[in-house]
Each structure stands twice: as structure tokens, then as C-alpha cells.
Amino acid sequence: MNQFEGRVAVITGAASGLGREFANTAAGLGMKLVLGDVDAAALERATDELQAGGAEVLSMVVDVRKCAHVEELADAAMIRFHCVHLVFNNAGVGAGGLVWENSEADWEWVLGVNLWGVIHGVRVFTNMMLECARRDPGYEGHIVNTASMAGLLNPPAMGAYNVSKHAVVSLTESLYHDLRLVDAPIAASVLCPYFVPTDIDRSYRHRPHELEHEGAPTASQQAAQALLSKAVRSGKVSAADVSRITFEAIREGRFYIYSHPQALDGVAERMNAIVHGTQPADPYAATPQMTQMLKAGLTEQLFR
Numbered sequence: 001m002n003q004f005e006g007r008v009a010v011i012t013g014a015a016s017g018l019g020r021e022f023a024n025t026a027a028g029l030g031m032k033l034v035l036g037d038v039d040a041a042a043l044e045r046a047t048d049e050l051q052a053g054g055a056e057v058l059s060m061v062v063d064v065r066k067c068a069h070v071e072e073l074a075d076a077a078m079i080r081f082h083c084v085h086l087v088f089n090n091a092g093v094g095a096g097g098l099v100w101e102n103s104e105a106d107w108e109w110v111l112g113v114n115l116w117g118v119i120h121g122v123r124v125f126t127n128m129m130l131e132c133a134r135r136d137p138g139y140e141g142h143i144v145n146t147a148s149m150a151g152l153l154n155p156p157a158m159g160a161y162n163v164s165k166h167a168v169v170s171l172t173e174s175l176y177h178d179l180r181l182v183d184a185p186i187a188a189s190v191l192c193p194y195f196v197p198t199d200i201d202r203s204y205r206h207r208p209h210e211l212e213h214e215g216a217p218t219a220s221q222q223a224a225q226a227l228l229s230k231a232v233r234s235g236k237v238s239a240a241d242v243s244r245i246t247f248e249a250i251r252e253g254r255f256y257i258y259s260h261p262q263a264l265d266g267v268a269e270r271m272n273a274i275v276h277g278t279q280p281a282d283p284y285a286a287t288p289q290m291t292q293m294l295k296a297g298l299t300e301q302l303f304r
């Protein structure tokens with residue numbers, strides 16, 4: 001996609017972090033904005049700021065775990081703007097800890113937002129975009145799903161998050177192949193950021209009541225939370241950088257989008273282990289201090 005001005009961008013998780021920066025970049029390119037987020041107050045602030053800068057904005061409080069909410073967002077976009085061109089299925093949450101210590105509620109929340117949110121977005125918006133393409137021979141569309149480097153690696157004490165993000169990579173590759181199969185004028189990309197300073201380490205702020213964490217967090221959950229905060233807060237690539245990199249990839253029609261290409265060494269080692277049938281490679285081989293930090297928080301659980 002090369003033309004942005006006057007076209008319509010839909011962004012979930014638009015009130016903070018990467019989503020907020022996608023909105024800034026899209027507005028700067030003259031796009032009309034459809035913003036969805038579960039955080040009503042932050043969404044209202046983002047909407048006011050973007051409108052004050054001259055952007056045309058439709059925003060709606062949505063919980064992407066719920067298909068009906070995503071459908072309402074899509075319907076409202078069509079009523080207001082008659083078409084959508086660029087869709088960011090971006091809303092996501094983080095939760096860590098040893099994989100056997102994640103509760104059913106942890107899994108339901110993380111998979112609900114990170115995976116089901118993207119499934120709903122792909123199902124609802126792709127059908128809508130195909131309809132737009134049938135009506136307009138010059139139509140161009142692009143769907144960007146936010147996964148993570150944790151969709152290509154499996155770092156320890158992040159099991160539920162890893163599973164959700166691997167599934168998003170798989171879903172987006174499947175979407176890519178299916179769109180090509182029918183020669184649709186719609187491109188797809190998967191964004192795989194490494195640690196970027198946003199509020200992802202405060203994801204618990206939007207955890208729904210019915211899926212609240214039961215009891216105190218375990219040692220592994222505390223260690224994983226501390227590691228996530230440290231890694232995210234000390235990230236050198238900003239959310240604005242990731243947005244710029246993402247829009248470059250959209251222009252160039254690139255599928256895989258990376259914020260930290262140097263982290264791909266770990267992916268190559270993982271793939272080598274898969275192909276050669278060796279034990280899984282250490283995802284933190286290049287940053288052993290990350291493993292040490294986790295282990296330091298788990299002294300009572302180490303079997304040695």
C-alpha cells in the first residue's frame with residue numbers, strides 16, 4: 001500500500017503504546033482513524049489529541065475478546081467512512097510465570113485478548129475489506145497483526161504469552177497464503193517487536209473482573225513481572241520507532257516486521273534445533289542476565 005491520504009485505518013489497542021503511535025503516524029499521513037480500546041479514559045484522551053491535530057476520528061470502547069464488540073466497531077467504521085483499508089489487530093496483554101502455575105483465568109485472559117482478539121479482527125475485517133474490493137477496482141488493503149518476538153521464540157516464564165503470539169504468527173501466515181490463493185488486493189504483515197517501552201508491563205490494569213488473578217502472585221510470576229518491567233523500561237527502540245518501521249514495511253509490502261533484527265539470531269538457532277532434532281536452543285543465549293534474573297527470583301523452586 002502506497003497511498004494513505006484519505007484512506008481509513010482501524011487500530012485496536014489504540015489508546016496506548018504501539019497502537020497510539022500507529023494512530024499518530026496514520027493521522028500524519030492524512031488517514032481517517034477508527035480507534036478501539038478497552039480503556040475508555042485513555043481512548044478519550046487519544047481521540048481528543050488526534051482530533052485537535054486535525055484528524056477525523058471515530059473511536060469506540062471495545063473489548064477485542066468479544067466478537068460482538070469487534071463487529072460493532074467494524075459496522076460503525078462502514079457507516080461513517082464506507083470502507084476500511086488498513087487494519088491493525090494490535091491490542092494485547094502480557095502475563096508471565098512458570099507455565100504450570102498459570103491459572104485457567106490467566107490462560108483465558110491472555111488468549112482471549114492476544115489470540116481471540118486477532119481472530120475476531122481477521123474474520124470481521126477481511127470479509128469487510130473483500131466487500132470493499134468488490135465495489136472498487138482500485139482498492140488496496142493491508143492487515144497488520146501484532147505478534148511479538150515471543151511468537152518466534154519461547155522465552156522461559158512467559159508460556160501463555162508465547163503460545164498466544166505463536167498462534168498470531170501462524171494465523172497471519174495462513175491469512176497471507178489464503179489472500180494470495182484468491183488474488184485478493186489485500187496484503188498481510190505480522191509485527192514481531194522485542195522489548196519496547198510501553199505500558200505492556202502494566203497490562204493487569206485492564207484485566208477483567210471475572211478473570212481476576214486468584215491469590216497472591218507466585219514467585220515465578222513476580223520474577224517474570226520484574227524482568228518484563230526491566231526489559232521493557234530499558235528498551236532503546238521506542239514505540240514511535242516501531243510505528244515508523246511498520247509503515248515502511250506496509251509501503252514495501254513486507255510480511256515480517258521486526259523492531260530488533262539482531263534478536264533473529266535466536267530464531268535461527270531455534271529453527272536449527274528444530275531441523276536437526278537437537279534440544280531447544282536457549283532463547284536468552286545472547287542475554288544470559290535475563291535467565292539469571294529469573295533464577296534469582298526462584299531460589300526455592302530450583303531442583304539442585
Ligand SMILES: NC(=O)c1ccc[n+]([C@@H]2O[C@H](COP(=O)([O-])OP(=O)(O)OC[C@H]3O[C@@H](n4cnc5c(N)ncnc54)[C@H](O)[C@@H]3O)[C@@H](O)[C@H]2O)c1
Pocket residue numbers: 012013014015016017018019036037038039042062063064065090091092093094113146147148149192193194195196197198199200201202203206232
Ligand atoms: N511493548 C513491547 O515490548 C511489546 C513486545 C512485543 C509485542 N508487543 C505487543 O504489542 C501490542 C501493543 O502493546 P503495547 O506494548 O503497546 O502495550 P500497551 O499496554 O501500552 O498498549 C496495549 C493497549 O491494548 C489495550 N487493551 C488491552 N486489553 C484490551 C482488550 N481486551 N480490548 C481492547 N483493547 C485492549 C490497552 O488498553 C492498551 O491501550 C500487544 O499486542 C503486545 O503484546 C509489545
